[in-house]
Amino acid sequence: MKIAGLDIGTTGCKLTVFSEEGKDIDRAYRDYPVTRGGTEHEVDAASIMEGVLTVLGLMGEKYPDIGGIGVTSFGETFVFTDAEGKPLHRAMLYTDPRGREECRELTEKMEGRKIAAITGLRPHEMYSLPKMMWIRKNRPEIYEQAKHAFLMEDYVVFHLTGKAQIDYSLATRTMAFDIASLSWSGELFEAAGIDVSLMSEAVPIGALAGFLLPDIARRTGLSEKTQIVSISHDQVAAAVGAGVFDAETAVEGAGTVECVTPVYDALPPSDVMYEGYFSVVPYVIPGKYVCYAFSYTGGALIQWCVDTLAKKEKALAAAAGISAYTYLEQEYVREHGESGAAEPTGLLVLPHFAGAATPYMDTGSKGAVIGLTAAHTVSDIYRACMEGVAYEMLLNLEWLKGSGIHFQMLHATGGGAHSAVWTQMKADILNVPFTTLKTANAGTVGSAMLTGIAAGCFTDLDDAAAHMVEKTEVYQPDAARHEKYMEVYSRYRKVYDAVRTLV
Numbered sequence: 001m002k003i004a005g006l007d008i009g010t011t012g013c014k015l016t017v018f019s020e021e022g023k024d025i026d027r028a029y030r031d032y033p034v035t036r037g038g039t040e041h042e043v044d045a046a047s048i049m050e051g052v053l054t055v056l057g058l059m060g061e062k063y064p065d066i067g068g069i070g071v072t073s074f075g076e077t078f079v080f081t082d083a084e085g086k087p088l089h090r091a092m093l094y095t096d097p098r099g100r101e102e103c104r105e106l107t108e109k110m111e112g113r114k115i116a117a118i119t120g121l122r123p124h125e126m127y128s129l130p131k132m133m134w135i136r137k138n139r140p141e142i143y144e145q146a147k148h149a150f151l152m153e154d155y156v157v158f159h160l161t162g163k164a165q166i167d168y169s170l171a172t173r174t175m176a177f178d179i180a181s182l183s184w185s186g187e188l189f190e191a192a193g194i195d196v197s198l199m200s201e202a203v204p205i206g207a208l209a210g211f212l213l214p215d216i217a218r219r220t221g222l223s224e225k226t227q228i229v230s231i232s233h234d235q236v237a238a239a240v241g242a243g244v245f246d247a248e249t250a251v252e253g254a255g256t257v258e259c260v261t262p263v264y265d266a267l268p269p270s271d272v273m274y275e276g277y278f279s280v281v282p283y284v285i286p287g288k289y290v291c292y293a294f295s296y297t298g299g300a301l302i303q304w305c306v307d308t309l310a311k312k313e314k315a316l317a318a319a320a321g322i323s324a325y326t327y328l329e330q331e332y333v334r335e336h337g338e339s340g341a342a343e344p345t346g347l348l349v350l351p352h353f354a355g356a357a358t359p360y361m362d363t364g365s366k367g368a369v370i371g372l373t374a375a376h377t378v379s380d381i382y383r384a385c386m387e388g389v390a391y392e393m394l395l396n397l398e399w400l401k402g403s404g405i406h407f408q409m410l411h412a413t414g415g416g417a418h419s420a421v422w423t424q425m426k427a428d429i430l431n432v433p434f435t436t437l438k439t440a441n442a443g444t445v446g447s448a449m450l451t452g453i454a455a456g457c458f459t460d461l462d463d464a465a466a467h468m469v470e471k472t473e474v475y476q477p478d479a480a481r482h483e484k485y486m487e488v489y490s491r492y493r494k495v496y497d498a499v500r501t502l503v
Helices: 045-062 100-109 112-119 128-138 140-145 152-161 168-174 186-192 214-220 234-241 270-275 299-309 311-320 324-341 378-403 420-430 442-455 461-468 479-492 495-500
Strands: 002-008 012-019 024-031 034-036 041-043 066-073 078-081 148-151 165-167 201-203 207-211 227-233 249-254 258-264 279-282 289-295 348-350 368-370 409-413 434-437 471-475
Touching: 002 045, 002 152, 002 234, 002 442, 012 045, 012 442, 024 045, 041 045, 045 066, 045 152, 045 214, 066 152, 066 234, 066 442, 078 128, 078 140, 100 112, 100 128, 100 186, 112 186, 112 270, 128 140, 128 148, 128 168, 128 186, 148 152, 148 168, 152 165, 152 207, 152 227, 165 168, 165 207, 165 227, 168 201, 168 227, 168 279, 227 234, 227 442, 234 249, 234 258, 234 289, 234 442, 258 378, 270 279, 270 378, 289 378, 299 311, 299 324, 299 378, 311 324, 311 378, 324 378, 348 378, 348 479, 348 495, 368 495, 378 420, 378 479, 409 420, 409 442, 420 434, 420 471, 420 479, 442 461
Parallel strands: 002 066, 066 227, 165 201, 249 409, 409 434
Antiparallel strands: 002 012, 012 024, 034 041, 078 148, 207 227, 249 258, 258 289, 279 289, 348 368, 434 471
């Protein structure tokens, strides 16, 4: 028997197949279109489902003995459907500006801190509930037809099994879930004017939903005995896949978005979390929680630098048979020497190229590169972009000190973890050791771990981690470099306030 992790992303879905011992075997990916206009940011939920069926079919044809599939997804985005799960509109992405006025109306009925105390979220239009309110007000014909309100995880699970259930961590992203009682908040739904019966049943992370429907099995080549598991929000799955189960360690995810996910042994103080817009999310271990400290542009900023400024370097890298990232890292050493390459650039890059996430949640903030001279090169700017992302995460961690974080190690995941230069830089700036893992895609690993537990391949989290979480290298912080970075960081902390008044 094999197990698999299905990751539903904003622009595409991926199914990764593992042996029952936890070894990565194969994967399939399909993308789907996202539309972003000035006032509408949407994705077609039906296209997402078609993508899911495609990757299930591709892997089902090769591995019909897949016994369990765990489903994770991105958060917030929801869709109203009819009783059979047919979407009644295009799903609104978290970046969609609609819902702003409705969020304000909601906080006039319930004070923002009270909402945060219930849901673990400071009110914001990015979450599902204000957008549901927008549809009820502006598209009443859609709301009146609705029989389900699905986020993407439970939307997919419903179509695969006929069961409408959503795990606790993803339910939190609606801004309508009580994180203490682990149930939908009737008080919030009443204030919002949304029927709570539209929501799927809330279940623990990693709960079995049921077996594959016969028609889905026939279409994909999989067995009707294939079990479908509701896993979690993608960031929670990454924490599981990184083997982070207590407050002594945290996850550093270096994907498109840069995110640090610490674990709490109890609910953290709501006032601290509220001030910095940090969400509190139920974790896989009962009684424990995680939070997300993140920047919208982590790897996305590095990619922007390469695609926009390093066109010549990309061509030279291709000719040399290496990645543009490796080329720019090597070029920086060639320009500055080994000793000079270990020094901070001195440039200040505010990584708000897609707005500011925590601790500001300011979509109007803009990116900036400060301190340029005619002597600076593309590799200097590339390196400074890396520094800016790390400085932004240090800023977040300073905000979170009052919440009780005390981790002693960060487990690095995501594509950025492949860069030894960037990982060492982060260790030096944050002054915390970083451990890299053999599989950088920790979300898929976490999904497969929890699926393996549900399917009986593993006895518990520790057993699953022993099979699937493999540490490769530890990057220790350098005290001298940390001190030099802190000299620059003292200036970085002032950049947001200085730039924000001008844009």
